Amino acid sequence: MRVLFVVDPLAKLSLAGDTSYALMLEAQRRDHEVWTCGVEDLGLEHDDPVADAQLTVVSLASTAAEAFSCEDRTPIPLEAFDLVLMRKDPPVDLTYLHATWLLDLAKPKTLVVNDPSGLRELNEHLAILRFPELIPPTIVTRSPRRLQAFLREQGGAIIVKPVDGFGGLGVFLIRNGDPNTSSLFETATSAGRQWTVAQRYLPDAVRGDKRILLVDGEPIGAVLRVPQDAEARGNLHVGGRAVQTVLDDDDRAIIRAVAPVLAQHGQILVGLDVIGGKLTELNITSPTGVRHIEQLEHRNVAAPILDALERRARARLS
Numbered sequence: 001m002r003v004l005f006v007v008d009p010l011a012k013l014s015l016a017g018d019t020s021y022a023l024m025l026e027a028q029r030r031d032h033e034v035w036t037c038g039v040e041d042l043g044l045e046h047d048d049p050v051a052d053a054q055l056t057v058v059s060l061a062s063t064a065a066e067a068f069s070c071e072d073r074t075p076i077p078l079e080a081f082d083l084v085l086m087r088k089d090p091p092v093d094l095t096y097l098h099a100t101w102l103l104d105l106a107k108p109k110t111l112v113v114n115d116p117s118g119l120r121e122l123n124e125h126l127a128i129l130r131f132p133e134l135i136p137p138t139i140v141t142r143s144p145r146r147l148q149a150f151l152r153e154q155g156g157a158i159i160v161k162p163v164d165g166f167g168g169l170g171v172f173l174i175r176n177g178d179p180n181t182s183s184l185f186e187t188a189t190s191a192g193r194q195w196t197v198a199q200r201y202l203p204d205a206v207r208g209d210k211r212i213l214l215v216d217g218e219p220i221g222a223v224l225r226v227p228q229d230a231e232a233r234g235n236l237h238v239g240g241r242a243v244q245t246v247l248d249d250d251d252r253a254i255i256r257a258v259a260p261v262l263a264q265h266g267q268i269l270v271g272l273d274v275i276g277g278k279l280t281e282l283n284i285t286s287p288t289g290v291r292h293i294e295q296l297e298h299r300n301v302a303a304p305i306l307d308a309l310e311r312r313a314r315a316r317l318s
Contacts, residue, residue: 001082001313002033004053006099007286008089010036011064019290019302020087021067024058026302034058035081036070039088039099049078049106079109082313086114087286090124090166096285111313114284115266122265125163125197127282130261134254134279136200142192144185150198151176157201160188166285173201204276210245211289212272213301215308217259221293221301222247242292250277258282268312269305 007013007020015021024034034056041052054070061067078084086103088096100116107115128135139150140163151158156176165171172184188196208224224245247255251274258279262270271287273280290301 001027001030001310002035002080003027003083003085004035004037004051004078004081005056005085005087006037006039006042006051006103007087009038010056010068010070013064015062015064015067017288017291019288020085020286021058022290022294022302023085023087023305024056025060026300026306028058030306035076036068037073039095041073042099042102044102044105045075045077047105049102049109050075051078077109078103078106081110082317083309084110084112085309086112086116086119089286091164092119092123092285093164111309111316113268113309113312114270115268118262118265118267119284122261122267122282122284123163124281124283124285125161125165127261127284128279131254131257131279134257136202136275136278136280138197138199140195140197142189142195144182144189144192147185147188147196147198148181151181154200158198159201160184160196160198162188163195163197175201199280202275202278202280208243208245208275209240209280210251210274211283211287212247212251212255212274213287213289213293214255214259214262214270214272215305216268217255217263219247219251219255220304221289221297222251223289223292223296242296244296248277250274254279268308 005020005024013021027034035053036056037051037053043050052073053076054073057069059067084106100119103112103116106112137154158174160174161171174181174184208226210222210224212222213220222245224243225240226243227240254274267284269287271283271289293301
């Protein structure tokens with residue numbers, strides 16, 4: 001197969017935990033052609049989506065300079081690929097949305113994962129609101145006054161995060177009595193000019209935030225991300241510690257509930273974030289966790305992902 005990865009600049013990928021890198025390595029092990037480009041390299045020739053892409057040889061290494069060897073870029077129609085993986089990290093800004101519109105035009109001609117229309121429809125922070133029975137009490141507001149009231153309603157501890165945030169950026173744990181509370185609410189809402197998500201703080205967060213990876217609605221692994229002392233966020237790139245974990249009954253109930261919605265919107269590779277049996281986030285843009293699970297469990301987690309994508313690519317051709 002010929003596979004195109006739409007990713008951030010290769011030199012900026014954090015290889016130790018980057019799922020795109022893990023998928024590239026597995027694709028190359030299977031003798032697939034690996035090509036890479038950024039969203040800025042996508043375009044149209046009349047109504048044909050194209051990419052200014054580079055053939056990329058991928059090696060197991062610790063630095064991008066050693067991991068990637070790229071040929072010169074060349075314009076190539078997206079229909080020339082058997083599979084296009086949209087793996088650009090958030091934010092889902094106007095550039096990202098424009099890229100999904102371009103990728104929409106490729107869908108009749110090749111397999112695009114995850115489905116670009118679903119990437120637009122299922123905001124990673126807002127999509128969980130479709131499942132009120134599975135999530136902690138949650139509101140979306142621009143109002144610092146409403147956040148003050150919500151803090152009182154939830155017993156004096158909430159998490160606030162930007163609607164279009166990612167990677168733990170802009171996430172605050174706010175407790176009743178903090179002298180910075182008003183300032184943090186003004187910052188979170190940009191003084192009432194932008195929406196923020198607020199959720200009841202779950203004390204189980206100190207024991208870790210479970211990332212569950214799904215492929216076609218089925219779990220292929222999970223990793224617990226445990227925050228450092230004096231840190232509310234478990235995100236691995238801000239110092240969280242990866243710990244081996246297993247799925248429990250609450251996790252499986254969440255998976256059963258969300259899987260049909262994911263399938264309806266063409267979301268194949270998905271990461272669910274679960275704290276204390278509650279769904280807190282749905283990751284569809286570039287979910288991570290593969291490399292951490294591989295390292296903890298000493299197994300190839302990228303393989304079942306490629307298996308599923310190959311099946312879909314073959315089915316599409318037949």
